[in-house]
Amino acid sequence: MKLTILGSGTFFPELDRHFSSYLVQTDGLNLVFDFGTGVMDGLLKAGLNYYDIDTIFLTHLHPDHFSELPALLFISLAEPPERKLRKRDLVIYGPKGFAEVYEHLEKAFHLKKYQPKYKVIIKELEDNDVTKINECIIKNYRVEHSRSLTCLSYRIESENKILAYSGDSNDCEGLRSTCQNSDLAILEATMEKKLEEGHLNGELSGKIAQESNVQKLVLSHIHSSVIKSYQPVKKAKLYFKGEVLLAKDGMEIEV
Ligand SMILES: [Zn+2]
Ligand SMILES: [Zn+2]
Numbered sequence: 001m002k003l004t005i006l007g008s009g010t011f012f013p014e015l016d017r018h019f020s021s022y023l024v025q026t027d028g029l030n031l032v033f034d035f036g037t038g039v040m041d042g043l044l045k046a047g048l049n050y051y052d053i054d055t056i057f058l059t060h061l062h063p064d065h066f067s068e069l070p071a072l073l074f075i076s077l078a079e080p081p082e083r084k085l086r087k088r089d090l091v092i093y094g095p096k097g098f099a100e101v102y103e104h105l106e107k108a109f110h111l112k113k114y115q116p117k118y119k120v121i122i123k124e125l126e127d128n129d130v131t132k133i134n135e136c137i138i139k140n141y142r143v144e145h146s147r148s149l150t151c152l153s154y155r156i157e158s159e160n161k162i163l164a165y166s167g168d169s170n171d172c173e174g175l176r177s178t179c180q181n182s183d184l185a186i187l188e189a190t191m192e193k194k195l196e197e198g199h200l201n202g203e204l205s206g207k208i209a210q211e212s213n214v215q216k217l218v219l220s221h222i223h224s225s226v227i228k229s230y231q232p233v234k235k236a237k238l239y240f241k242g243e244v245l246l247a248k249d250g251m252e253i254e255v
Helices: 038-044 067-075 098-108 171-181 204-213 224-230 230-236
Strands: 002-007 021-024 031-034 055-057 091-092 121-125 130-133 138-145 152-160 161-165 184-188 216-220 245-246 250-255
Touching: 002 038, 002 184, 002 216, 021 038, 021 152, 031 138, 055 184, 067 098, 067 121, 091 098, 091 138, 098 121, 098 152, 098 184, 130 161, 138 171, 161 204, 171 184, 204 216, 204 230, 230 245
Parallel strands: 031 055, 055 091, 091 121, 161 184, 184 216, 216 245
Antiparallel strands: 002 021, 002 250, 021 031, 130 138, 138 152, 152 161
């Protein structure tokens, strides 16, 4: 299983830290988790294009986690006849509320008028759903982040390895279940020492990783100013005894 970090930033625009997105390549699949602005740039740099994406999983519907979706839908559905590059269905999983958001996108961007040979399939996940694609198993858990949105984390089990991704989350039961015994956990570390509800920081991520028996920790969803002033990797290492990496756009990790 190979992880490529496409977007390691927050919702503040930064040149070298795009909005949230992660490519997971396993079992012949190209799975993309979250689809924030900058994801296509990252995919092209990783040697892939829009038509290579098999399935997208969205953690929640804050724009920094799915803002590039309209552009993907437009190119995927409206490919010119001489350049029909997408050959298979595009499946997009999201939390409760995603089907309604998709309907709005369809309307706003007049997407229904296009008739591609394949389908765009939208699926809403329930809490604790298990999705199987080929031999790859993706489990989702409800996490605490926003009062008004359903927010999910994902646990990918494939090729005898486990990769956990927090999305945006507090320390909560769902996040702990996601991380338990994982080989690699991507945890958000948005906040500095002062914590606001609905996010983690370096210390808390380190603590969760240690108590959940995680093997390797990647801290992500961080603004460069927080990296400078708060040094989240150092803080995570106060609690976590394994390797801690600071996510960077373009970073590739073999799980
Ligand atoms: Zn969020
Ligand atoms: Zn976010």
